Amino acid sequence: MQGITRKVIRYSASFMLITIINFTLPRLMPGDPVKNLIGEDVYVSEDVMEELRTELGLNRPLHEQFTSFLLDLLHLDLGYSYHLHAPVAEILLDRMGWTLLFVGVSVLIGALLGSLLGALTGWKPERKMSRFTGFAFVMFSCTPPYFLALLSLYLFSFKLGLFPSKGFYDAPEIGSVMHHLFLPVCVMSVFSASRNFLVMRGSVIQEKKQLYALYARAKGLHNTGILFRHVIKNASLPVITLLALDFGFLFSGALFTEIIFSLNGMGTLIYDAIMGKDYPLLQGAFLVIALTALFANMLADLLYALIDPRVRRPV
Amino acid sequence: MKLGKHFKEAGLNRSGLNRGLKQGLTLAILIFIFCVNMYPAGAADSEVSGENLTSSEGGIFDRFITYIKALFGGEEELQDPEEVSEAKAAEMQQSAASEGAVLKIATPNVIKSASFIGDSNLGVFTHLSNPPLMKMDSEGHLAGQLAESYEVSENNTCWTFYLRDDLYWSDGEPVTPEDIEFSIRYYGKETPWASWINDTLESSAVSEANNSVTFKFNKPYTRINLEFATYNILPAHVWETVENPMEYTNSGPYVGCGPYYLKLIDLNAGKLVFEKNPYWKGKVPEAETVEVHYYSNVDVATLALKNGEADTYYKYAGSYPYSGIEQLEETGDFEFLEKTDIGLIFLAPNLEKAPFSDLKFREALAYAINYEEIVRLETLGYGEVPNRGFVPPAMENFKETEKLEYDPEKARELLEEAGYSDSNGDGILEGKDGENIEIEILIRPDYARTGELLKEYFENVSLGADLRTADSDTWMTLKDNYEYDLTVTRSTPWGMLMHASWGSGYFDSRRSGQGVMHNLDDPEFLQLCDNILATTDSSELQDYAYELQDYYAENLPAIPLYWNTVLTPYNRHFEGWYTDPLYGIYNLDNFVNVRKTEA
Numbered sequence: 001m002q003g004i005t006r007k008v009i010r011y012s013a014s015f016m017l018i019t020i021i022n023f024t025l026p027r028l029m030p031g032d033p034v035k036n037l038i039g040e041d042v043y044v045s046e047d048v049m050e051e052l053r054t055e056l057g058l059n060r061p062l063h064e065q066f067t068s069f070l071l072d073l074l075h076l077d078l079g080y081s082y083h084l085h086a087p088v089a090e091i092l093l094d095r096m097g098w099t100l101l102f103v104g105v106s107v108l109i110g111a112l113l114g115s116l117l118g119a120l121t122g123w124k125p126e127r128k129m130s131r132f133t134g135f136a137f138v139m140f141s142c143t144p145p146y147f148l149a150l151l152s153l154y155l156f157s158f159k160l161g162l163f164p165s166k167g168f169y170d171a172p173e174i175g176s177v178m179h180h181l182f183l184p185v186c187v188m189s190v191f192s193a194s195r196n197f198l199v200m201r202g203s204v205i206q207e208k209k210q211l212y213a214l215y216a217r218a219k220g221l222h223n224t225g226i227l228f229r230h231v232i233k234n235a236s237l238p239v240i241t242l243l244a245l246d247f248g249f250l251f252s253g254a255l256f257t258e259i260i261f262s263l264n265g266m267g268t269l270i271y272d273a274i275m276g277k278d279y280p281l282l283q284g285a286f287l288v289i290a291l292t293a294l295f296a297n298m299l300a301d302l303l304y305a306l307i308d309p310r311v312r313r314p315v
Numbered sequence: 316m317k318l319g320k321h322f323k324e325a326g327l328n329r330s331g332l333n334r335g336l337k338q339g340l341t342l343a344i345l346i347f348i349f350c351v352n353m354y355p356a357g358a359a360d361s362e363v364s365g366e367n368l369t370s371s372e373g374g375i376f377d378r379f380i381t382y383i384k385a386l387f388g389g390e391e392e393l394q395d396p397e398e399v400s401e402a403k404a405a406e407m408q409q410s411a412a413s414e415g416a417v418l419k420i421a422t423p424n425v426i427k428s429a430s431f432i433g434d435s436n437l438g439v440f441t442h443l444s445n446p447p448l449m450k451m452d453s454e455g456h457l458a459g460q461l462a463e464s465y466e467v468s469e470n471n472t473c474w475t476f477y478l479r480d481d482l483y484w485s486d487g488e489p490v491t492p493e494d495i496e497f498s499i500r501y502y503g504k505e506t507p508w509a510s511w512i513n514d515t516l517e518s519s520a521v522s523e524a525n526n527s528v529t530f531k532f533n534k535p536y537t538r539i540n541l542e543f544a545t546y547n548i549l550p551a552h553v554w555e556t557v558e559n560p561m562e563y564t565n566s567g568p569y570v571g572c573g574p575y576y577l578k579l580i581d582l583n584a585g586k587l588v589f590e591k592n593p594y595w596k597g598k599v600p601e602a603e604t605v606e607v608h609y610y611s612n613v614d615v616a617t618l619a620l621k622n623g624e625a626d627t628y629y630k631y632a633g634s635y636p637y638s639g640i641e642q643l644e645e646t647g648d649f650e651f652l653e654k655t656d657i658g659l660i661f662l663a664p665n666l667e668k669a670p671f672s673d674l675k676f677r678e679a680l681a682y683a684i685n686y687e688e689i690v691r692l693e694t695l696g697y698g699e700v701p702n703r704g705f706v707p708p709a710m711e712n713f714k715e716t717e718k719l720e721y722d723p724e725k726a727r728e729l730l731e732e733a734g735y736s737d738s739n740g741d742g743i744l745e746g747k748d749g750e751n752i753e754i755e756i757l758i759r760p761d762y763a764r765t766g767e768l769l770k771e772y773f774e775n776v777s778l779g780a781d782l783r784t785a786d787s788d789t790w791m792t793l794k795d796n797y798e799y800d801l802t803v804t805r806s807t808p809w810g811m812l813m814h815a816s817w818g819s820g821y822f823d824s825r826r827s828g829q830g831v832m833h834n835l836d837d838p839e840f841l842q843l844c845d846n847i848l849a850t851t852d853s854s855e856l857q858d859y860a861y862e863l864q865d866y867y868a869e870n871l872p873a874i875p876l877y878w879n880t881v882l883t884p885y886n887r888h889f890e891g892w893y894t895d896p897l898y899g900i901y902n903l904d905n906f907v908n909v910r911k912t913e914a
Contacts, residue, residue: 031788035795035829037507046827048510085430085562098583150614158618165619166610167585259611262425262585268611272427277788 007301011294018290019073023066026274026282033058033277037082056082058279069283078287079280083272088284091269096288098168099266101177103254106185107246110192115232115239117193118200122235123227125205134201141194146256149187153260156183166262184261188254192246196239203235210234233307240307244293244300416603418889418909421625423613426587429564429580432506437580438547439631440587440607442898443906444485444571445547448476448495449540450904451897455657455711457540460903461490461548461572471535471851472517476543477527483594484550485568485576492521492528494572497551499530499543505560509546537851541812544897548572574600574907585609598907605906614639620884621646627885627892629901632658632807634881637695649884655709656881657896658806659701660693660762662769662874663821666834667797670746675733677871680801682726683776686719689768690877697882701875704864706817708878709896712860716868719875726776743779753779757799759790765803765876791829803876804830808897815847817863822872835872888912 034052053059057068072079078088117137121130140148157165163183169176207213208231216226255267266285273281424436431437450460459465462476482490496519503512517533530539550570557563567588569577574597575589589605608625610616617639619625628635634656635643643649664671664680671677686700701707704716730736735744735752743751754773758766766782773780785793793799806818810830814820820828822835823844835841843866847859867873883900885892891908894900 029788030792032792035791045510045514048507049827052507080562084428085433085564086428153615154618158622161622165615165622165624166608167581168583170584172583260615262609262611262615264582264585275786275788 007298011298014294015290018294019070019287022283022286022290023069025286026277026279027062029274029277031277033082033279037276073287078284081273081278081281083276083278084281088280091281092266092284092288095264095266095269098264099254102168102181102184102263102265103188105181106188107192107243109185109189111196111239111243111246113189114193114196115200115236118197118239119204119227119232119235121197122201122204123208123223123231125201133197137194137197140190141198143191144256145187145191145254146260148191149184149257149260152183152187168263184254184257184263187257196242199238199242200235203238204231207231207235237304237308240300240303244296246296416601417606418602418604418627418906419606419608419625420627420629421616421619422607422609422629423611423616424629424631425585425609425611426580426582429566429582430561431563431565431569431577432560433562433564436609436631437587439898439901441547441569441571441577442573442901443575443589443605443903444569444573444577444592445549446573446903447544447546447548449544450902451544451895453893453895455709455896457544460544461495462543465540467537467539467851471537471849472533473529473531474536474539475527475529477525480526481596482572483592483596484570484572485592485594486550486553486570487594488550488552490548490572491551492523492526494551495528495548496521496530497555498549499546501549501554501560502546535849537848538816541816545809573903574598575605600907601910602906617643620649623648623886626889627900628883629899631898631901632809634697634879635884637697637882640695640697640882640884643884648886648888650887652883652885652892652894652900653697654881654883654894654896654899655707656879657707657710657808657811659705659707659811659878660765660803660805660876661705662876663802663804663832663834664873665797665799665801666872668800669748670735670752671800673733674870675729676735677874679726679729679733679735679776680773681719681871681874682722682729683772683778684719684769684874684876685721685772686877687721689765692768693765694877694879698877698879701878703868703871703875705867705873705875706811706860706864710811710817712817712857714861714864716864723772723776730776730778737777742777744777751779753781755781755783755800757783757785757790757793757802759787759803760784762803769801769803794832795827797834804832806830812897815844815863817847817860818867819844819847819863832873837870840866840870840872 034049034056037052050059057065060068069079076089078092080086081088081091084091114137117133121127121133124130125134153165157163164170164180167180169180204227208227213226213231216230221229254263254265255271257263258265258267269281270285272278273285424439426434426437426440428434428437431441446460448460448462449457449465452458459476459479461478461482463479465474465476467474476495478490478492478495484490499512500516500519502509503516515532515534515536516530518531520529520531521527522529532539550572553570554560566581567577567579568590571577571592574592574595576592577587578590579586579588581588585608587607587609589607591600591603607629608619610619613636616625616628617636620628621639621643635651640651662680662684664677666672681703690696690698690700700719702716702718704714706713708715730744734747737744739745741751743753746752756766756769763784766784770780770782783799790802794802806821807830810821811818814823814826819840820826821830821832823831823841824833824836825841826833843859843863847856847863850856850859881894881899883892883894885900888911889909890912891910892900892905893902893908895902
């Protein structure tokens, strides 16, 4: 019980800190959101700029802006985006749905594929196929995702003409969405899988040398049984940590892939918000990412406890 | 026992060998089948495409690609043309016809919000559905678009626009002078960038009798015809109920009065769809639909063009990437429209700070720059060394002033004459304050290469130089606070035309704005701007334009780095394109004139 209270306090403190950083960080960045709001080569008098500042509440002292931000947050109001002309919550919900679909699926496929192949190659690293798979995944993990994305786009979309080059769909139908998302999902999955593969492989190589594995073998358990019933359970702990970290990446890290496939996702949303000093949108997006990361960490904590009984023991 | 074990091991080895042999053989057979399959695939493809490609010309990579294409449903490409059934041929013809009905434009100008009034890129594209009153012709002269003609009072305060009488909105309502009056007032009231209308417009009146609208301003405003070439006209009966138009987002359809109306803004598909306005009475456009496909990555947009996914390319105030021209030419499917840009890239010195406030120093800087090299590297031959008069030749009332010249020796002489010398012998000239001159060149990432070159040129004439790279937003803040020595920036076509035109809007210290340098407060220059703003007399305007260019040439408030050509590729199956200096190919005339040709 005490442990749970400690965790709740720890997560609440993290949340508060995140909220403060969320508010202050964009305002510490150089640049003027009002000037960004005006198009290129447009003449605007200082009076109009002041009017805009007042309208957006940017002329108020910082503490007042912060209080108003907190009050709005309590009412689940994330504000209004100056640049995208819509409530932040509405924009985030729309983009998050697509990003969850595209990056979420990739992270899941990456986790399953990477862990499974990592475990198998870690269990029998001397096999030719294991060496080849290891080499391939090392290569993928060293390749920046944007390069992988560009390469796959060039090859499969422009050379072979198998997949479309941009957007989530042509017409909003499930077939069209799947067709459009196939390449970006593959690229992200391969990248995610390569990271999980390397961690899992290393972990299994270490675990299989442990005494419990030898004991299981002495009991007469078959190779596959030892791997899947005993070793994989212990070896998956670092992968869970990696997955928890990937959740933050889920909403922001797909930027380059989004740019290359012209996807209207969270990555480009955040990038544009940073470039345009769209404070409400930045705050909203960062808050969502932070909450997701917190939630994923919490989940990882719970999973750790489930998988590894030592974590449950009182210190 | 031992013998038995040996036999067993030998047996094992033999079976291992056999297994290896079997695997090797299977692999060899598979590779053989693959190659056998791949060869005719490539050959058939080259026959169908009509290309005279031999196997050696195709290359293994291309052959592999062709094979994979065939494997994944590209069977019709592998068929003998004679084997194509009539039904298939009819289907192909139909498909070609329906394809012909869509004109596709690839652009890197991304639409970020479905806000008809709030998104600036969308504002450019909706010139097609909601054309402005005026337009610019290919020579840069202003002409009527929705307006048939216009007149201005002698004191330049009262402008009357006479509307065409064959204009209808896409919902069947006629376009009235009230729509024009409403639109202009609406922009003045609701948008920050048009707030000048609110401040300057004294009164307006419509006349149903002669289908006209009159705007009376509280001071002479001679550039209204140009301003009104940029404001999209809105249907009053639709927009008067929209309370906060800047915040109004809708994916469409939007009522328009052009040859097309905006049917759909699909942010997730990355496209705008324009459909024919059923009530359009002008020349009938050929394409049923115009689609604008936007790409977040310019390289992907160019690849899409190369792949035949788009018929033309458009970038507001920009050219098709010069590096991609050769590739596109190789396809044989594209031709290019060339137009000297009325915008340019220039080096802006901070005129409020020594030694940049010293004309002699600026002269020396101008001689220190190797323009030929910059033009060669930045425009790949599609540009030219500019004149000291700043204004590119494509602009109306261009005056031929002296060409800028690279002469580092002369730069050194000028610096010495002006009193900048290296008295401590450290290789860097000292300013009049006795300190080493360390020039900070503020650049945005877009101009990184130009920045590097400039640094090298200035160091070559014993001036210390440092690059400071900043994102656009930081650049703007630093520039507005005069926290720079030199900066590289550009002028868009509209930027050259705004304010008193001929680029004056960038330098007039009384103005502020996103790309404006506002660093020139010389009374002579300011008076010249005011003179231009107070006249509509064309011969007077020409005199002032010449004076302004002479002023630039003599005083070098900015050093132009290169004039460039805007290149726009278009599929050779479409003919009838033309380009204007303000919006390039994105003008209404193109969309009604462009026709698909046979082969």
